[in-house]
Amino acid sequence: MKNASRFHPILRALLGVVVSTAFACGGAPSSGASSASGGSSGGGAAGACLAAADAKHTRNPSEPDRISVKHVLVRYDGAKNAPPTITRTREQACLRAEEALTKLKEGTSFADVVAAYSDESGAATREGSIGTIERADVAPPFADAAFELKMKEVSEVVETPFGFHVILRVE
Numbered sequence: 786m787k788n789a790s791r792f793h794p795i796l797r798a799l800l801g802v803v804v805s806t807a808f809a810c811g812g813a814p815s816s817g818a819s820s821a822s823g824g825s826s827g828g829g830a831a832g833a834c835l836a837a838a839d840a841k842h843t844r845n846p847s848e849p850d851r852i853s854v855k856h857v858l859v860r861y862d863g864a865k866n867a868p869p870t871i872t873r874t875r876e877q878a879c880l881r882a883e884e885a886l887t888k889l890k891e892g893t894s895f896a897d898v899v900a901a902y903s904d905e906s907g908a909a910t911r912e913g914s915i916g917t918i919e920r921a922d923v924a925p926p927f928a929d930a931a932f933e934l935k936m937k938e939v940s941e942v943v944e945t946p947f948g949f950h951v952i953l954r955v956e
Contacts, residue, residue, distance in 0.1 A: 831876035834883050838944040839926075848932045850920075853956040855895060855913035856927075857885050860904040860948035867948065871904060882942045882949035889939055895953050904948065913953070927952070 860867040861878035873881065885902035889895065899913035920928040924945040934940055934954035943950045 831880055834879040834942065835876065835944075838879055838882075838942045838949055845933065848920075851917050852931060852934075852954055853917045854915055854931050854934075855899070855911075855953045855955055856915060857882065857899050857903045857913055857951040858905040858908065858948050859885065859902060859950075864948040865946040867904075878949050879942060879944070882951055886939070886942055886951045889951065895939075898951075914955075917956075 859878045859882040860871045861873050861875045862871055863875065864871070864878070881902060885898050888898050888901075896909075896912040900909040903909065903913060905913075918928075918931070920932060922928075923931070924947070926943050927945050927950060930940045930943040930950075931952045931954060934952065936954060936956060938954055940950070940952040943952065
């Protein structure tokens with residue numbers, strides 16, 4: 786991976802990960818997508834959120850080699866590289882990411898949503914930017930969702946081993 790050292794350490798980890806697609810939503814460490822246990826998150830809403838976050842994306846053969854993206858990252862206890870201060874369940878994290886997406890759909894700026902919802906260190910100062918990526922730079926579910934987006938379009942909630950993302954393609 787070229788120029789990974791220019792990124793924040795967490796971004797280097799995100800950009801450098803290559804995982805099997807089986808590790809996406811259903812295989813991530815938790816009780817599973819079909820079981821929505823977890824506090825007051827509500828089984829129905831959490832289950833629907835987890836199922837949506839695991840949606841499969843079709844690769845476009847004419848997609849660009851590189852795109853620039855920003856994202857909101859909502860972590861949960863047990864997600865890869867999640868600090869010990871993160872105690873929310875996977876289901877709660879999915880619902881929080883869905884709440885962030887709702888704010889964006891209501892017109893809240895991406896920068897404001899990142900500042901309020903992202904658990905990534907330094908994300909607010911970068912407004913969620915992870916720069917220009919190639920498909921191989923990021924986890925497959927992230928790449929699938931990001932490369933499917935049109936310019937200035939926001940993804941639905943997507944899960945990777947790092948947590949739940951809402952992605953904005955900026956170029």
